[in-house]
Amino acid sequence: MSECRRIGESLAAYADDLLKPAERSEVERHLAACPACRKLAGNEQGARRLLRQASPELLNETLPPGLRARCEALARERSATQLARFGPWWRVRLVPVLLTVVVMIFGASAFLSIATRRSDALLAAQLTADHSKCFKFLGPPDGTSADARNIERMLFEQYGWRVHVPSSSADDDVQLIGARRCLYGDGLVPHVMYRVHGQDVSLFVLPGTERKADDLVTLGHRSQIWSRDGTTFVMVSAADAGGMASASRYVMREAR
Amino acid sequence: MFRRRQPADADAFGAEVLRYLESLYATAMRLTRNRADAEDLVQDTLVKAFRFSDKFEPGTNLRAWLSTILHNTWRNRVRDAGREAVEVDSTRLEEAETTAEGSSASETPEQLLLRNTLDVDLRAALDELPDVFRQAVWMRDVEEFSYAEIAKALDVPIGTVMSRISRGRRMLLDQLRKTRATA
Numbered sequence: 001m002s003e004c005r006r007i008g009e010s011l012a013a014y015a016d017d018l019l020k021p022a023e024r025s026e027v028e029r030h031l032a033a034c035p036a037c038r039k040l041a042g043n044e045q046g047a048r049r050l051l052r053q054a055s056p057e058l059l060n061e062t063l064p065p066g067l068r069a070r071c072e073a074l075a076r077e078r079s080a081t082q083l084a085r086f087g088p089w090w091r092v093r094l095v096p097v098l099l100t101v102v103v104m105i106f107g108a109s110a111f112l113s114i115a116t117r118r119s120d121a122l123l124a125a126q127l128t129a130d131h132s133k134c135f136k137f138l139g140p141p142d143g144t145s146a147d148a149r150n151i152e153r154m155l156f157e158q159y160g161w162r163v164h165v166p167s168s169s170a171d172d173d174v175q176l177i178g179a180r181r182c183l184y185g186d187g188l189v190p191h192v193m194y195r196v197h198g199q200d201v202s203l204f205v206l207p208g209t210e211r212k213a214d215d216l217v218t219l220g221h222r223s224q225i226w227s228r229d230g231t232t233f234v235m236v237s238a239a240d241a242g243g244m245a246s247a248s249r250y251v252m253r254e255a256r
Numbered sequence: 257m258f259r260r261r262q263p264a265d266a267d268a269f270g271a272e273v274l275r276y277l278e279s280l281y282a283t284a285m286r287l288t289r290n291r292a293d294a295e296d297l298v299q300d301t302l303v304k305a306f307r308f309s310d311k312f313e314p315g316t317n318l319r320a321w322l323s324t325i326l327h328n329t330w331r332n333r334v335r336d337a338g339r340e341a342v343e344v345d346s347t348r349l350e351e352a353e354t355t356a357e358g359s360s361a362s363e364t365p366e367q368l369l370l371r372n373t374l375d376v377d378l379r380a381a382l383d384e385l386p387d388v389f390r391q392a393v394w395m396r397d398v399e400e401f402s403y404a405e406i407a408k409a410l411d412v413p414i415g416t417v418m419s420r421i422s423r424g425r426r427m428l429l430d431q432l433r434k435t436r437a438t439a
Contacts, residue, residue: 009419012421012422015422015425043430047425048397050429051378051393051398054375055397055398055400057375059279059282059398059399060282064291067277067295067299068277071298072274075274075306076270077306133300
């Protein structure tokens with residue numbers, strides 16, 4: 001290995017002033033005798049100084065609107081989950097094991113006022129993103145079915161919402177696996193998760209708003225939108241998921 | 257036996273994590289170079305941080321812990337998308353370096369410093385670096401992590417970290433000179 005190459009391996013630590021005195025002297029002896037390496041070392045130190053001088057500004061990016069609110073909602077959600085975990089026994093029992101999330105009381109007005117102004121396509125895109133994210137990152141808790149009545153009780157106790165959640169239906173190959181709070185929309189919309197023919201299916205419930213029925217494909221997912229008694233429902237599934245017709249009919253008939 | 261974090265700590269942990277939001281987003285922006293991906297990356301990082309908060313050892317560097325999650329998440333996402341960062345051929349780099357230094361337009365680091373390099377130029381120059389070098393330089397000189405912390409976050413040996421930092425810094429200076437020459 002040439003001397004230049006060997007010294008080159010120490011240049012990062014040299015610029016960072018992390019070399020032992022003996023190593024440092026060796027590098028300096030070489031740099032004094034080698035203009036090419038001296039130049040490399042000078043450039044490296046220069047870049048280091050520039051970056052460190054600018055680092056407070058470089059680390060201070062303006063956050064996009066909504067990101068802080070969403071992250072704060074995540075923090076609150078976690079804190080609430082911890083409370084549920086450490087709370088008294090009756091409270092732990094009350095919150096079903098599958099629903100490890102959601103112990104906050106929220107008004108939905110902020111998100112819904114945005115949601116109702118949005119076009120169906122925007123609403124569908126937002127909920128599709130949430131559908132993918134929830135299943136991908138938090139995933140269904142496990143393979144077992146959840147109890148619809150427990151979920152309804154949670155939605156009422158935590159949000160004051162009376163929502164009839166369609167339970168599992170063997171005839172339609174619908175399995176209710178749980179519910180959680182949306183990551184999007186500032187975490188203000190309940191998200192009920194199902195498996196239908198092995199596919200992830202989401203049912204979002206937007207109380208206090210009515211939209212015209214729609215059926216559209218956004219971001220590779222089909223969103224079926226319908227309303228009943230002042231509540232909008234959106235069912236999201238992969239666009240090419242086959243055999244969904246009877247499951248869709250079942251959920252649309254049962255959700256209220 | 258083990259000790260679980262109590263609820264009172266949960267709020268404090270959340271608040272502490274939120275303090276680093278801007279710097280996490282800045283790091284995410286340099287990794288993804290795109291706002292929508294950066295936003296997603298930060299959010300996913302927080303979901304994981306809260307989910308695995310019991311793995312964090314109180315009293316250790318929370319910012320480094322969060323950054324490691326962020327880098328891991330990004331690495332997995334890049335790998336899943338089949339866009340694995342390719343190690344840049346070192347001979348080609350050395351050639352590029354020599355050419356840049358031979359040009360008459362080159363300024364000394366001091367000249368660049370005196371010209372009061374704008375942050376926007378620095379961000380643009382950083383964004384031009386190949387991923388592996390940008391990541392190493394950013395973590396060392398902007399986030400100020402130790403070689404060991406960077407090696408852990410990037411899952412490469414310390415020697416590789418040092419050589420990426422070294423090359424990355426020099427490439428950055430060349431890039432800034434190019435920007436100046438064309439300005």
